[in-house]
Amino acid sequence: MSVLLDVQNLSTHFFTRAGRVPAVNDVSFSIGAGQVLGLVGESGSGKTVTGLSIMGIVDPPGRIVSGSIKLDGQELVGLDEAHWRKIRGNRIAMIFQDPMMTLNPVLRIETQMIETIKAHEAISDDAARQRCREALGNVGIPSPEERLSAYPHQFSGGMRQRVVIAIAMLLRPSLIIADEPTTALDVTIQAQIIAQVQKLAAETGTAIVWVTHDLAVVSGLSDRLAVMYAGRIIEEGATEQVLNFPRHPYTRGLLDSLPINNQRGQPLNQIPGATPSLLALPKGCAFAPRCALRQEDCEQGSIVETFHKEGRRWTCLHPVQDRAR
Amino acid sequence: MLAFILRRLGQSAFLLIAMAVLVFVSIFAIGDPIEVLLPADADQNEREAAIRHLGLDQPLWMQFAHFVWNLLHGDLGKSFVFGSDSLSLILGRLPATLELALVALILAALIGIPLGLIAGLKSQTWIGRLIMTTSIVGFSLPNFWFGIVMILVFAVQLQWLPSGGRGPTDTLFGIEFSLLNPQGWVNLIMPAATLAIYKVSLVIRLAYAGTREALLQDYVRFARAKGLSSSRIIGVHILKNILIPIVTVLGLELGSMIAFAVVTESVFAWPGMGKLLIDSIARLDRPVIVAYLMLVVTLFALINLCVDILYSVLDPRVRLSEGQS
Ligand SMILES: Nc1ncnc2c1ncn2[C@@H]1O[C@H](COP(=O)(O)OP(=O)(O)O)[C@@H](O)[C@H]1O
Numbered sequence A: 001m002s003v004l005l006d007v008q009n010l011s012t013h014f015f016t017r018a019g020r021v022p023a024v025n026d027v028s029f030s031i032g033a034g035q036v037l038g039l040v041g042e043s044g045s046g047k048t049v050t051g052l053s054i055m056g057i058v059d060p061p062g063r064i065v066s067g068s069i070k071l072d073g074q075e076l077v078g079l080d081e082a083h084w085r086k087i088r089g090n091r092i093a094m095i096f097q098d099p100m101m102t103l104n105p106v107l108r109i110e111t112q113m114i115e116t117i118k119a120h121e122a123i124s125d126d127a128a129r130q131r132c133r134e135a136l137g138n139v140g141i142p143s144p145e146e147r148l149s150a151y152p153h154q155f156s157g158g159m160r161q162r163v164v165i166a167i168a169m170l171l172r173p174s175l176i177i178a179d180e181p182t183t184a185l186d187v188t189i190q191a192q193i194i195a196q197v198q199k200l201a202a203e204t205g206t207a208i209v210w211v212t213h214d215l216a217v218v219s220g221l222s223d224r225l226a227v228m229y230a231g232r233i234i235e236e237g238a239t240e241q242v243l244n245f246p247r248h249p250y251t252r253g254l255l256d257s258l259p260i261n262n263q264r265g266q267p268l269n270q271i272p273g274a275t276p277s278l279l280a281l282p283k284g285c286a287f288a289p290r291c292a293l294r295q296e297d298c299e300q301g302s303i304v305e306t307f308h309k310e311g312r313r314w315t316c317l318h319p320v321q322d323r324a325r
Numbered sequence B: 001m002l003a004f005i006l007r008r009l010g011q012s013a014f015l016l017i018a019m020a021v022l023v024f025v026s027i028f029a030i031g032d033p034i035e036v037l038l039p040a041d042a043d044q045n046e047r048e049a050a051i052r053h054l055g056l057d058q059p060l061w062m063q064f065a066h067f068v069w070n071l072l073h074g075d076l077g078k079s080f081v082f083g084s085d086s087l088s089l090i091l092g093r094l095p096a097t098l099e100l101a102l103v104a105l106i107l108a109a110l111i112g113i114p115l116g117l118i119a120g121l122k123s124q125t126w127i128g129r130l131i132m133t134t135s136i137v138g139f140s141l142p143n144f145w146f147g148i149v150m151i152l153v154f155a156v157q158l159q160w161l162p163s164g165g166r167g168p169t170d171t172l173f174g175i176e177f178s179l180l181n182p183q184g185w186v187n188l189i190m191p192a193a194t195l196a197i198y199k200v201s202l203v204i205r206l207a208y209a210g211t212r213e214a215l216l217q218d219y220v221r222f223a224r225a226k227g228l229s230s231s232r233i234i235g236v237h238i239l240k241n242i243l244i245p246i247v248t249v250l251g252l253e254l255g256s257m258i259a260f261a262v263v264t265e266s267v268f269a270w271p272g273m274g275k276l277l278i279d280s281i282a283r284l285d286r287p288v289i290v291a292y293l294m295l296v297v298t299l300f301a302l303i304n305l306c307v308d309i310l311y312s313v314l315d316p317r318v319r320l321s322e323g324q325s
């Protein structure tokens, strides 16, 4: 399988008044064409900023400070705005968390769809409209012709997210970054949307970075899983391996806190403590203060080394030894 | 829609009656117009003849009943001072004021919206700060002061522009317009600019706040992720959203500019309605004052109606309904 997206040592920092915030720090991962990568982590761990960095739309005071993002071998970091604009929405698309906010409330759906095609192709209005209609049909929106001239507020949340997905797929991108696209939706709708995206991606061979804070959502969806903590990927590997045999205590903690892994009537297992402030990260492993397996060497040195073994990696000196429950 | 308009007109009619009662009572309380109108050496006979002629010998409620009766026949009464129909007296002055207010409004929109947009987009740069600081000056200094300074600079010192008066006009449909005459433009520009300065500052602040807010919205992020050019994002996605509050406020400001351009008109000896109102109040010329205020209330009602209709055109989420006031 050819590598589609290759991110190496990516760091995106925010230069705020309070200091430098390393929202994304030395992050590396790659995705093969048509693959699904689950990017998991608590809120604030840097998932969205990772996505925005790949799209090249990190707002000041943030910027990519170092690293490389290669799409089909082409380096994106340092690309000028005009070239990066041609990639956005065309070869990589991004879907955001809240479908109520993603669509412009004062523009018709067709306006917001057609402009996307026209940003990348010279095409007639009629032909563009035809494609938009098909795209709406493909994501399961009934009577797409009428819905084209509607405004966002005339759709339910689930339908809006379908519209957003249709827009993201309009130009047949080879990669979609889905940033918690179902978090704001009801559970039943959530399942429908996931199934829809899975089907479309499989049909078109689109790779997906599926961002979520919910391990349960990605477990049935992704080929590989990357776990983020405080701006770093602390564990990565094939999904079933990570789920069945987590090496990083943080991953293990996330798994243990899933309701399905808990006994009825017992309090949920939770990771004690809170995520550290990115402005004052502890020495050594950022997770050490909360870690049950912590030893003295965890809190020394600037960062912890990453270990690679059999297609997996983890950033932990004293990894978990037993299998998950 | 029709029900909405009818309801609005009904509300306005009620307002008109309330207004008329108020003006009748308050002018009665202030003083006797006869004292102002008659020369000091008028004898008792002349005095009584004048009182009878103006209908001032009747009780106030009778005078009011008369007024309402005439009003229902489309007659707003004759001016105590000029003896001519008070409505046509005012309407004769309306074009001059209307022209002034409209030009000021257009100036406010054409200057204020782009400056506010730029300030909002570049709020962290010196140009953004300069625009916002300047707008505070426009806000806080009184209107007449600008008028006087402009006269001193452009009329007295540089002698580029006339210091006052309406100058030559051309006639269209029997109405005189300065805008149709190149020399009329020269006379119009200073008073219009004076009247516009406060509104420009207001529009700048509205556009600035709107832009800052829009920039944080997910729909702008999504628009960028679609690969749209920044001119499209600013000119369509952001502009259409910030226009909504601007149109509302400018509409209301137009009403107040027409009704109360008094100060500017006085400074520039502009022969508009404001000047007429001030003179009529000084002479307790009740029919003119009442007719003036009735006209202003009607204008406000019409402008508000237009603003609401425009608002529902700009913002598809707004539906004109009977419940709305
Ligand atoms: N505009 C910003 N200014 C300063 N810090 C920011 C900004 N945006 C994000 N961050 C920092 O980046 C961190 C990661 O944010 P984000 O990627 O949104 O987390 P996630 O998507 O995993 O919930 C946040 O904890 C925050 O400290």
Ligand SMILES: [Mg+2]
Pocket (backbone or CB within 6 Å): A044, A047, A048, A049, A179
């Ligand atoms: Mg996020």
